[in-house]
Amino acid sequence: MTSPPLIEVENLRIDLADRSGRVAAAEGVSFRIDRGETFGLVGESGCGKSITALALIGLLRHPLSIGAGTIRFDGRELQNLSAAEQRALRGNRIAMIFQEPMTALNPVSPVGRQIAEMFVLHKGKDWSEANRLAVEALADVRVPAPERRVKDYPHQLSGGMRQRVMIAIALACSPDLLIADEPTTALDVTVQAEIIELMRNLCAERGTAILMISHDLGLVANVCRRVAVMYAGRIVEERGSADIFRAGAHPYTRGLVDSLPRLGSRAALGRTRLTEIAGVVPAIADFPDGCRFNPRCRLATDICRTTAPEITPLDAGGLVRCHHHA
Amino acid sequence: MLAFLIRRLLQAVPTVLAVVLVVFVLFSVVPGSIMSSMDGDGRGATDAQVMERMRKQLGLDDPIYVRFGAYISKLAMGDLGTSFRTREPVTSMLAKRMWPTLQLIFAAMTFAILIGVPLGFIAALRPGSLADTLSMVVAVSGLSMAKFWLGLLLMYLFALKLGWLPSFGYGDGGLKYLLLPAVTLGVSPMALLARTTRAAVLEIMTADFVRTARSKGMSETRVVKWHVMRNALVIILTAIGLQFGALMGQAVVVEKLFSWPGIGSLLVDSVLQRDIPTVQGSIFVVVLFFLAINMAIDLLYGVIDPRIRYS
Numbered sequence: 001m002t003s004p005p006l007i008e009v010e011n012l013r014i015d016l017a018d019r020s021g022r023v024a025a026a027e028g029v030s031f032r033i034d035r036g037e038t039f040g041l042v043g044e045s046g047c048g049k050s051i052t053a054l055a056l057i058g059l060l061r062h063p064l065s066i067g068a069g070t071i072r073f074d075g076r077e078l079q080n081l082s083a084a085e086q087r088a089l090r091g092n093r094i095a096m097i098f099q100e101p102m103t104a105l106n107p108v109s110p111v112g113r114q115i116a117e118m119f120v121l122h123k124g125k126d127w128s129e130a131n132r133l134a135v136e137a138l139a140d141v142r143v144p145a146p147e148r149r150v151k152d153y154p155h156q157l158s159g160g161m162r163q164r165v166m167i168a169i170a171l172a173c174s175p176d177l178l179i180a181d182e183p184t185t186a187l188d189v190t191v192q193a194e195i196i197e198l199m200r201n202l203c204a205e206r207g208t209a210i211l212m213i214s215h216d217l218g219l220v221a222n223v224c225r226r227v228a229v230m231y232a233g234r235i236v237e238e239r240g241s242a243d244i245f246r247a248g249a250h251p252y253t254r255g256l257v258d259s260l261p262r263l264g265s266r267a268a269l270g271r272t273r274l275t276e277i278a279g280v281v282p283a284i285a286d287f288p289d290g291c292r293f294n295p296r297c298r299l300a301t302d303i304c305r306t307t308a309p310e311i312t313p314l315d316a317g318g319l320v321r322c323h324h325h326a
Numbered sequence: 327m328l329a330f331l332i333r334r335l336l337q338a339v340p341t342v343l344a345v346v347l348v349v350f351v352l353f354s355v356v357p358g359s360i361m362s363s364m365d366g367d368g369r370g371a372t373d374a375q376v377m378e379r380m381r382k383q384l385g386l387d388d389p390i391y392v393r394f395g396a397y398i399s400k401l402a403m404g405d406l407g408t409s410f411r412t413r414e415p416v417t418s419m420l421a422k423r424m425w426p427t428l429q430l431i432f433a434a435m436t437f438a439i440l441i442g443v444p445l446g447f448i449a450a451l452r453p454g455s456l457a458d459t460l461s462m463v464v465a466v467s468g469l470s471m472a473k474f475w476l477g478l479l480l481m482y483l484f485a486l487k488l489g490w491l492p493s494f495g496y497g498d499g500g501l502k503y504l505l506l507p508a509v510t511l512g513v514s515p516m517a518l519l520a521r522t523t524r525a526a527v528l529e530i531m532t533a534d535f536v537r538t539a540r541s542k543g544m545s546e547t548r549v550v551k552w553h554v555m556r557n558a559l560v561i562i563l564t565a566i567g568l569q570f571g572a573l574m575g576q577a578v579v580v581e582k583l584f585s586w587p588g589i590g591s592l593l594v595d596s597v598l599q600r601d602i603p604t605v606q607g608s609i610f611v612v613v614l615f616f617l618a619i620n621m622a623i624d625l626l627y628g629v630i631d632p633r634i635r636y637s
Contacts, residue, residue: 059540084545091543098541103534108556108631117552121543153632169542 004075005032006176006209007056007094012069014051014060014233016284024067025284026052026233030311035176038200038210040220040241042256043230044281049213052230053179056211057096058086074176092122095170097199099182101162105154111165112138112150118172137168141198160191167199174206181213196223217256221245229253232282232292235311239318249320251297252277291323299324327628334624338617345613346606350397353602354390384410397606406610407603411596416607420589424611426496427588430581431573433504434512438569442516443562446523451550453528461520468517473576477510477583494584507584511577515569519562526561530554560631567623571616 012029015022026048033039041049054060056071058078071078073094078086098104106114115137116130125133131150138146141164154162163183170178180199184192200223203210214220220227221241228238229252237250248254255277265272279296282288288295294304303323311321381387385396400407406416445465449458484506485493497503530536531554539553578590585591589608596604627634 057541059537087543087545089543091541096541098534098538100534104538106535106539106553106557107633108560109553110632117544118542121548155633166538169538 003035005072006035006037006074007211008032008070008072009052009056010070010072012052012055012071013067014048014055015065015067017063017065018285020285022067023284024233025064026230027067028234028311029069029230031228031235031238033177033209033211036204036207036209037226038203038212038224040212040214040224040227041230042214042217042220042227044215046281046284047230048233049230050181053096053181053211053213056177057090057094057179059090059096088122091118091175092173093175094177094179095173095175096179096181097163097166097170097183099185101159101166101186102154104166105162107154110151110153111157111162112152115150115165115168115172118169122173133172134168137172138165140171140202141165141168143168159187160195163187163191163195164198167195167202171202171206171208175208177209177211178203179211179213182215183212184219185214185216192219217244218260229256232287233284234292234321235319236293236321237319239314243316243318247316249314249318249325250293250322251299251324252293255296291321327625330628331621331625334621338621341617342610342613346398346401346610347394349606349609350394351390353605354393401610406607409596409604410601411599411604416603419592419604420607420611423587423589423592426499426586427577427581427590429499429504430507430511430577430586430588431570433508434573434577435515435566435570437508437512438516438519439566441512442519443523445516445520446525446562447527447550447558449520449524450527450531451546458524462524465517465520465524468513468520471513473510473514473579474583476513477506477580480506480510481584494586496585496587507580507586510583511573511580514576515566515573518569519565522565523558523562526558527554530557533557556630560627563623563626563630567620570619570623574612574615 009032010030013027014025014029016025029048029052031039031041041052043049051060051064054064055066056073056078060066066079073089078089081089105111112131112134115134116127119125119130119133120127123130123133134150135146138149143149143161143164149157149161154165157165166183178199183199184195187195196219199210202208210223212220212223217227217229221244224241226238227241227244228235229244229250230236231252237244237248237253239249244253245257248257255275258275259277261274277296282292282295288305289308290306291297291300291304291309294300297304301324307323309321309323311319312325314320314325385393388396397407404417406420408414409416409419412419442465445461449461452458481493484491491506492503493506495503527550536549536553539549544552574590577588578594580586581588581590582594589611593605593608593612595601596608
C-alpha cells in the first residue's frame with residue numbers, strides 16, 4: 001500500500017440503455033491493480049466482466065455507457081481526460097487482447113502493418129522504421145521467420161499464431177496494463193498453455209500488469225495473484241488466488257470451485273457426479289432483489305431476498321459480498 | 327493470375343454460346359420479319375416477286391439449324407453478318423456506335439462512384455444524423471425516379487431554361503454533350519452505391535477488428551482510413567460490377583432520349599425495323615461487355631482482398 005495503484009476502479013456502474021430506459025449491467029465494481037501485478041476477473045458469460053474491461057480502456061459503445069463511479073489510471077481520472085488524451089493512453093499504456101483472434105485482426109491488411117501501426121500511432125515512427133520494429137515485435141512473440149511472416153495476412157496464420165500477433169500488437173508499446181479478455185478461449189488446449197506462458201513472460205519482462213478476464217477459474221488462478229469473482233454485474237468475492245480455491249467465502253465461488261473436475265478424485269472418492277450450481281444466471285433486466293445470487297443459493301435466508309449485502313473485508317484477507325459468508 | 331484469367335475466359339465461352347443461341351432462336355420464332363415490315367405488315371406494299379427474291383437472298387427460307395450453323399461459323403471469324411436495312415456489315419456499324427456507348431457508361435459510372443460512395447460513407451459515419459437522412463433521401467429519390475422523366479427535367483433546366491448545355495445529340499462528342507445523358511444514366515447507380523456503401527460501412531464498423539483498431543488508440547478517421555475503407559471496398563466493388571451490367575440495359579432509354587448514337591439506340595431502331603442481324607450483333611456486344619466487366623471486377627477482388635488471391 002505504499003505506492004499508488006496503477007489502476008483503481010471505484011463503484012463503477014455500467015448502464016445498458018434499452019427501450020424501457022436504463023438498467024445497470026454492472027454496478028458497485030471496485031478493485032485496484034498495482035504495477036506489474038496480475039489480477040483476474042472471473043465469471044459466467046454476461047456477468048459484466050468484459051464490459052468492465054471495455055470501460056477501463058474506454059471502448060464502451062452505445063447502448064453501453066459508464067453510469068457512475070471512477071476509474072483512476074496512474075492517478076488520473078479517465079473520465080476527465082479529453083478524447084485525444086484517452087487515445088494517447090489507449091494502446092500505448094493500456095492495451096487489450098480480445099477473445100477471437102480470427103476476427104480481431106483486419107483480414108485485408110498484412111499482420112506486420114497491423115503491428116507497425118502501433119509505432120506510428122504512439123512512438124512517432126515513420127512507416128519504414130515501424131515495419132522494422134514490427135519484425136522485432138513478431139520475433140518477441142516467438143513467431144518463426146518473422147521477416148517473412150510480417151507480409152502474411154491473418155487468414156494465412158493459425159489461431160495460435162494470430163493470438164501471438166495480437167499479443168505483439170498489445171505489447172508493442174510496452175504498456176503498463178494489459179487487459180486480456182478470454183485470450184485463449186478460442187484456442188486448442190495445447191496452444192492455450194503456450195500463449196498464456198508467452199503472455200506472462202513478456203509482461204513480466206516489461207513490468208506490465210495483467211488484468212485477465214475469463215470464465216475459467218482454474219486458468220485465472222494459475223496466472224493471477226489475486227482474483228475477483230463476478231456474478232450478475234457485481235463482484236462477489238476478491239481473494240488471493242490460492243485462498244479462493246482452498247476456502248472460497250462466497251457460496252457462488254464455492255459452487256464454481258466444486259464444479260471443477262479434479263484429477264485423482266475418482267481414485268480417492270470413487271465414481272461421483274460433478275457438482276453443479278442449480279438454476280441459471282438471471283438476465284440483466286431480471287436481476288433479483290437483495291443478493292443477486294439468492295435464488296440459486298443454498299444458504300439463502302429472508303435477508304438475502306430483501307437486502308443486498310455490502311462488500312465486507314475478511315479476517316483472512318480479501319473481500320466478500322455475502323450475508324452468510326464462511 | 328494468368329491461370330485464373332485463362333480459366334475465366336474459358337468459362338465465358340459457354341455463356342456466350344448460350345446467349346447467341348437464345349437470341350438467334352428467339353428472333354427466329356417471333357412473328358414479323360424484315361419482309362413483313364417491308365410489306366407494310368401485310369398491306370402488300372412490295373411486289374411479291376421482289377419479296378420472294380429477297381427472302382432467298384437473305385437466307386430466310388432455310389431451316390433454322392442451317393441458318394444458325396451459318397451464323398455461328400461466320401461469327402467464329404468475327405463476322406456478325408450484314409444489316410438487312412443498310413447492307414452494311416454489322417461489325418462496322420457496331421464499331422461506330424461502340425465508343426459513344428462506352429463514353430456514356432463510363433461517364434455515368436464515374437459520376438455514380440464519385441457521388442454515391444462518399445455519400446454512403448458520410449451517412450454511415452454519422453448514422454441517424456441530418457447528413458445521413460439527407461443522403462438517404464437523395465439515394466431513395468435517385469432510385470425511384472424514372473430515367474426518361476429525370477432526363478427531361480434536366481434537359482428543361484440546363485438546356486432550355488439556363489441554356490448551359492445542349493439538350494441532345496452527340497455533337498463533337500465533348501464533355502458538354504456527355505454531361506446530361508451521363509448524369510441521367512448515373513443517378514440510379516449512384517443511389518444504389520450510396521445505399522450499398524452505407525450498409526457495408528455500418529456493418530464493418532461493428533466488426534471485431536474495428537474494436538481492435540480503436541483499442542490501439544486510433545482516431546475514428548484513422549480507423550476508417552486504415553481499416554474500414556479497404557474492407558468496404560470489397561462489397562462496393564461487387565455493387566459496381568452489378569451496376570455496370572444494368573447500365574448497359576438502361577443506356578437504351580437514355581441514348582434514345584438524348585439521341586445519343588450508341589449501341590442502345592441502334593438496338594432499339596433495329597428491333598423496330600426487324601433488322602435481325604443488327605439486333606443479334608448488338609446483344610452479342612452487350613453480353614461481351616458485361617462478361618468483360620465481370621472479369622475485370624473479379625481480378626480487382628484479388629487485388630483488394632488477399633483471401634481471394636490465395637485461396
